[in-house]
Amino acid sequence: MKKKIAALVLVVGLGAAYYAWSEFNRTAADPADVKAQVSLDANTLLTAYESNEESADAQYTGKSVEVKGTVRSVEKKEDGSVEIMLEAASELSAVSCSCMGDNAKAAEALQKGATVTVRGTCTGYLSDVVITPCAVVQ
Secondary structure, eight states, X not given: OHHHHHHHHHHHHHHHHHHHHHHHTOOOOOGGGXXXXXXXXXXXXXXXXXXXXXXXXXXXXTSEEEEEEEEEEEEEOTTSOEEEEEOOSOSSOOEEEEEOTHHHHHHHTOOTTOEEEEEEEEEXXXXXXXXXXXXXXX
């Protein structure tokens, strides 16, 4: 009986250790590979947040969004990420998209005024609508 209990404890312990190891080493999905839950243009997204932030949060925050817009600026950050700012009707606000890793290389090649579609997770509104991480998908 004691041998069976010891064997059961060993099996459960090994299973728990394997699960912990696999979770520790898990990587996030590439935003380019995630299906968008919502597709819209940058102006519509920003207008929704400026009109009613609470309602827009409920609609978009935490969801995979695909946003089409015109590039206002592209800036490479110190950490290697690239921030794409998409034009919107507001001169003070925009849609900010942060690309990392291989996605940063594609983002860095974008030119001001280009029309682009990006996909990523909307994280809310901080004077700009923030989408991170994101990928250029056009």
